[in-house]
Amino acid sequence: MYDKTVRRRRAVLGLLVASSLILLTAYFGESTGGGLHAVQRGVLEVVAPIQEGASRALKPVRDLSGWVGDTVDAKGEVKQLRAERDALRDRAVAGTSAVRENSELKRLLALGERAGLADDSPVTARIIGQDPSVWWAQVTINKGTGDGVRQDHPVVGPSGLVGLVHEASPNSAVVTLLTDHTMAIPARVAESGVTGVVQVEAGRPNDLVLRFTTRNDEVDPGQIVVTAGTQSRKDRLQSFYPPNVPIGRVTRVDDPGTDDQRVHLRPFVNMRRLEFVQVLTRTRSAT
């Protein structure tokens, strides 16, 4: 009985294996138009609609699986993409900053050429500290006595006059901005030659005033005010500032035609956005 069972089992196995091999051989031996291929096509035709139906019915399952897979993949990508974003942002910030610095330095050079400041031995310095108060009174620069910077040296920015060196240490210096109320700068209107002294309105650091003009001095809004340079022949009355450095543009005139007329001007230099300045390290003789 046992032998019979074993023989039967082995016979079935042998038959199935032989059938498989015969099918395999026959399939390879025949052309695409052969019987097995035809059967295959027939089965495909029968099964295809069932497959299509099943595929549609099981689409939610696939979608769910795909959604889960996509979510897992997306979560994996988030970290990498965030790192890439941060790196690109850093590069963009660095690039933008470099472009702005480049532009500012070019403007500084251009101002130096226009105003003929090349003879004043300009030393380019970076702003490393800024007065946090709203008075915009002082900034600290990264050049000091080691670079030839001394007290009372004039400082210019990309658009015009910035201020005066207040104190200098070997590696840095403090610059008093022209918007500080202690400043008084000999100036003149570029178009008419009207002279006066530029000071700041207390509490209004963005509003400079040209004072000490006479009733006959006609000044109009839009005119440009520049430094006057030294007007006196006496050494002790020499101006700290070279002539023709732009200060600001006239915005309005109070009490025009009187001895008390006050010419208001807006400084060209935005003191809050300074990054580079030039210290004119060579004092000038009278013009």
Added chain:
Amino acid sequence: MTVFTPQLAARLVALGVAMVILQVAAVSQIELFGTNADLSPLVVAAVGLLVGSVPGACFGFAAGLFLDLALVQTVGLSSLLYVAIGYWAGRVRELRDPQAALVPFAVGAAATAVATIGYSLMQFLLGVDAPVSFLLVREILATILLNALIAGVVHAVVRRWLMPALPEDPRRRRRRAYTTGGLSPLSRA
């Protein structure tokens, strides 16, 4: 030895058709761990484990043939492999009668290994001009791992489907073997 009954045959046919349809329409399109699960060797191995070597081999042959025809593959290739898997799984049951809960997982992994590696070998023997790449090896290993993970579920589903048609409930048989050592004729009552 399990006797083929019409009910069992009908259930096996339905199981085979459902397996192929499910495999083609859904499972093969669901990617996990960079690969797809392959239900066919798992189902064939589960049938062999539950029903025995001869029915397992017959089911493997039929399922493989249907798969080859439906997927327009080389006819006879899957049949040959699944005959071996069904027969071997059935012999495991007949010779060892394993009771451990991890048996379906181990048998499923082994069946998948035979199917994937055997299929690749047969393809190479039949002249498919493809290099044995690291990608292929990784794919095979991933499929084996994935199939091993789902083998328990597949085995449970197949057992649930076939149980009403089985002449001898495997659970009862196991319980009897545990309590009486399978020697008492009274336990059949």
